[in-house]
Amino acid sequence: MSLTTVDESAPAAASRIIHPVWVRITHWVNAIAMIVMIMSGWQIYNASPLFPFLFPRDITLGGWLAGALLWHFAAMWLLMINGIVYVTLGILSGRFRRKLFPVTPRAVFADVKAALTFKLSHDDLSVYNAVQKLLYLGVILAGFVVVLSGLAIWKPVQLQTLTAVFGGYDAARYVHFFAMAAIVGFLVVHVALALLVPKSLRSMITGR
Numbered sequence: 556m557s558l559t560t561v562d563e564s565a566p567a568a569a570s571r572i573i574h575p576v577w578v579r580i581t582h583w584v585n586a587i588a589m590i591v592m593i594m595s596g597w598q599i600y601n602a603s604p605l606f607p608f609l610f611p612r613d614i615t616l617g618g619w620l621a622g623a624l625l626w627h628f629a630a631m632w633l634l635m636i637n638g639i640v641y642v643t644l645g646i647l648s649g650r651f652r653r654k655l656f657p658v659t660p661r662a663v664f665a666d667v668k669a670a671l672t673f674k675l676s677h678d679d680l681s682v683y684n685a686v687q688k689l690l691y692l693g694v695i696l697a698g699f700v701v702v703l704s705g706l707a708i709w710k711p712v713q714l715q716t717l718t719a720v721f722g723g724y725d726a727a728r729y730v731h732f733f734a735m736a737a738i739v740g741f742l743v744v745h746v747a748l749a750l751l752v753p754k755s756l757r758s759m760i761t762g763r
């Protein structure tokens with residue numbers, strides 16, 4: 556089976572499939588892995604904070620530093636393997652090229668203006684608007700940065716070249732924190748928009 560048949564290219568019933576099954580599975584596995592990584596990451600942060608604040612205990616996972624590290628290192632594999640599957644299939648199937656490109660500054664400005672004046676159309680769920688394209692590309696990039704900076708602070712001796720690319724262990728910790736903050740910022744907007752346009756949420760579950 557060709558990877559493209561489940562996307563937009565096939566006629567009739569299959570053409571109504573907006574999100575093929577591999578997108579839906581990797582999306583929801585990613586959501587679970589990300590939430591575990593973020594909440595356990597906050598607990599790890601609390602043991603040695605970078606800034607003069609702590610994350611409230613109720614929104615952290617693991618109970619204490621060692622517990623949180625176990626969660627973080629377990630979900631890390633899920634996040635990485637799932638992310639590799641999503642990005643590989645996204646490239647090979649042509650989905651990234653079709654759905655996420657091109658994205659021009661002019662189109663982003665036009666769609667931001669349309670959104671602010673409530674004129675942005677959500678009729679055709681198979682097409683992402685320019686703001687969605689930018690946000691999805693941005694969060695995929697943030698995903699790469701969070702994983703690579705995480706590897707850099709996990710194995711700073713074995714992966715010293717990678718750690719050096721981030722400017723050393725301490726700098727890599729800040730990069731890791733800010734990539735997490737970008738993902739959390741995305742998540743707040745993303746979940747709010749999914750709830751505002753419930754049919755988009757349904758389509759990410761049923762595919763149609």
Ligand code: HEM
Nearest residue numbers: 578585586589680691694738742745746749755756758759
């Ligand atoms: C946990 C709550 C989440 C909900 C309710 C949710 C909901 C959705 C929905 C409804 C769509 C489809 C949008 C549309 O068809 O217009 C979508 C797509 C997407 N979401 Fe999420 N999402 C969640 C978590 C995440 C997380 C944690 C990430 C990444 C950090 C993420 C990244 C994406 C990306 C990249 C797409 C586009 C996928 C593609 O078309 O290949 N989502 N999400």
